[in-house]
Each structure stands twice: as C-alpha cells, then as structure tokens.
Amino acid sequence: MGHVLDAADAEGLTVGQVSARLGVTVRALHHWDEIGLARPSLRTAAGYRLYTAGDLERLHRVVVYRELGLGLDRIRAVLDDSAADVPGALRAQRALVTERIDRLRRLGAGLDRMIEAQERGLLLTAEQQAAIFGPGWDPDWPARAGERYGGTAQWSQYAERSASRGPEEWRAVTAAVAGFERALGEAVDAGVAPGSPEADLLIERHRKVFASYFPLTRRMQVCLARTFEADPGFAAHYDGIRAGLASWFRRAVDASARAHGIDPDTATWQ
Structure with a gap:
C-alpha cells in the first residue's frame, strides 16, 4: 500500500x-x-x-x-x-509484427481486387479476354453487365468469384461451359426429349456449371432459360450451336422445374 x-x-x-x-x-x-x-x-x-x-x-x-x-x-x-532477454523478446515480437504486416498487405491487395471486381466485373485485360473467350467475345460486356446488374446480390457473388480468378481459372470455367454446350447440341442431335431423364441430367449440369458465376436456384434457372429464348443475342448464340436449341433448353428447364413442384409460368428471380 x-x-x-x-x-x-x-x-x-x-x-x-x-x-x-x-x-x-x-x-x-x-x-x-x-x-x-x-x-x-x-x-x-x-x-x-x-x-x-x-x-x-x-x-x-x-x-x-x-x-x-x-x-x-x-x-x-x-x-x-x-x-x-529484452532484445530477444522485442525481436520475437518484431517477427510477429512483420508477419502481421505481410498478412495485412495481402488482405489489402485482396480488397483492392474485390473493389475492382465489383466495379468492373472481370479482372482480365481485353487481350486476355479475347484469348480465353474467343475472338467473338465483346470486352465491353462486363461493363454493360455491371451497369445493368451492379448492386444485385448475384453481381456481388459474381464479383467475389471473379476477384479470386486469374486467366487459368477462367480458362477452366470457359472449358466447362463449352463442354456443357456441346452436350446440349449432342442431346438435340440425339432427339432427347425435354422432361426425359437425360434432359434432366443436363439441366442439373447447367446449374452446376453456372455456379461458377453465382448460385442458380431452379426458379432463377427458369427465368434465365426464358431470357435465352427471348433475347435475340442469347437466342442467336444457342441456335448457332444447334438450330432450335434455345427453345429446346427453355422447354427442358420448364419440365425440370415442374418435376420439382415449380410452375415455370409464375417463377420469379429468387
């Protein structure tokens, strides 16, 4: 005392x-x-x-x-x-501080990429995009998509995935999408009927492949398939793979939705 x-x-x-x-x-x-x-x-x-x-x-x-x-x-x-050993204790603490600084720098770089991805959508140069997505790819598409969908939960999810991907990861995504689209064309060639087990497997595969961008619920898939059929740009892309593919895909998605208790005519983006 x-x-x-x-x-x-x-x-x-x-x-x-x-x-x-x-x-x-x-x-x-x-x-x-x-x-x-x-x-x-x-x-x-x-x-x-x-x-x-x-x-x-x-x-x-x-x-x-x-x-x-x-x-x-x-x-x-x-x-x-x-x-x-005061100097020894301080040196040990210095090592911990240095490690923490490095970790914070990495975190800062990650945050910079996340911010840029939220604003741009795709963290690839125009040259990288052309090399990965093909000469027909429009490098202005991410900016237009950001103007249209920015602020939505799906855009944020897409940006989070984009921020963690480099060219090689995007090549893998592109290969998965291309493989799926080939399977769709082969299904149309083989006369696979919408609502059949074979068609339903493709619809499930579509949801898994699309999850590379953001999680896709069955109701959202219905809305997306109808956009593919109604939008001239999307319809031209799918019908360019096989004539009538955009309509076939929409009918296959509708059939799968009904099998899961969803009325495709009233489905909303949720």
Whole structure:
C-alpha cells in the first residue's frame, strides 16, 4: 500500500488524469493495479489512487510494450526480471509484427481486387479476354453487365468469384461451359426429349456449371432459360450451336422445374 496523503497536498496524478495523458482506459489502469503490473505509489486519505512520476514512467513502458503486441505476463517479465532477454523478446515480437504486416498487405491487395471486381466485373485485360473467350467475345460486356446488374446480390457473388480468378481459372470455367454446350447440341442431335431423364441430367449440369458465376436456384434457372429464348443475342448464340436449341433448353428447364413442384409460368428471380 502506498503512502496516505491528503488530496490537497499530494503530489501525483489521479487515475483520470493518467488515463487522459496516456490514452488508456480507467478500467485498464484498475486492472493493471489489481494484477500488480503497474500500481500507484500513493493514496489520498480518501483512498484514491495517485501516480507518481516513477509510476507514470512504468505505465508508459507498459503502454509501449502493449502496443507492440506483448501480453501482460510478458510485459511484467520484461519490466521486473533483471535477467529477462529484452532484445530477444522485442525481436520475437518484431517477427510477429512483420508477419502481421505481410498478412495485412495481402488482405489489402485482396480488397483492392474485390473493389475492382465489383466495379468492373472481370479482372482480365481485353487481350486476355479475347484469348480465353474467343475472338467473338465483346470486352465491353462486363461493363454493360455491371451497369445493368451492379448492386444485385448475384453481381456481388459474381464479383467475389471473379476477384479470386486469374486467366487459368477462367480458362477452366470457359472449358466447362463449352463442354456443357456441346452436350446440349449432342442431346438435340440425339432427339432427347425435354422432361426425359437425360434432359434432366443436363439441366442439373447447367446449374452446376453456372455456379461458377453465382448460385442458380431452379426458379432463377427458369427465368434465365426464358431470357435465352427471348433475347435475340442469347437466342442467336444457342441456335448457332444447334438450330432450335434455345427453345429446346427453355422447354427442358420448364419440365425440370415442374418435376420439382415449380410452375415455370409464375417463377420469379429468387
């Protein structure tokens, strides 16, 4: 217990004054006092803590070491153990700080890619897009898609996936889509009927392949298939694979939806 002095005559700082000076909470000061890490040397007659200049110096060291990431037990050892390897403890902490900085830099780079993906949709140069998606690919499509769909949950999901992909990953996605579209054309050639087990397998495959962009529910798939049939650009693409494929795909999706208790005529994007 420190000396008991009258508050009017005591030299020292109160807990509140120390808290304001060092930028630590009163609660932290009380805790450090309770565990014996940094106790005030003086008390007023009323029992209030008063910190001397020496106490303040110790507290300052506690704050510095804490900001460097040392735990309270380690700080106590550094301050109280004359045999403690202070440079060694600081070097070890420096290594941890360096690792943390590297991790934060990687996180910052990831956030930059995520922001760019949310704004651009596709983090590939025009040359990379042409090489991966083919000479018929329109490099302005991601920007137009962002203007149309930006702000939707699906655009955010698409951007999250795009941010983590480089050219090789996009080549794999493109190969999966191309393989699926070949299977669709072969199904039409083979006379596979919408609603048949073979057609239903293709509809399930479509949902899995499309998940490379964002999760596709059955109701959303119905809406998408109808867009493929009604939109001239999409219809031209699918009918270019096989004549009538856009309509066949829409009917196959409708049949699959009905088999799962969904009325395709009332399905909405959800």
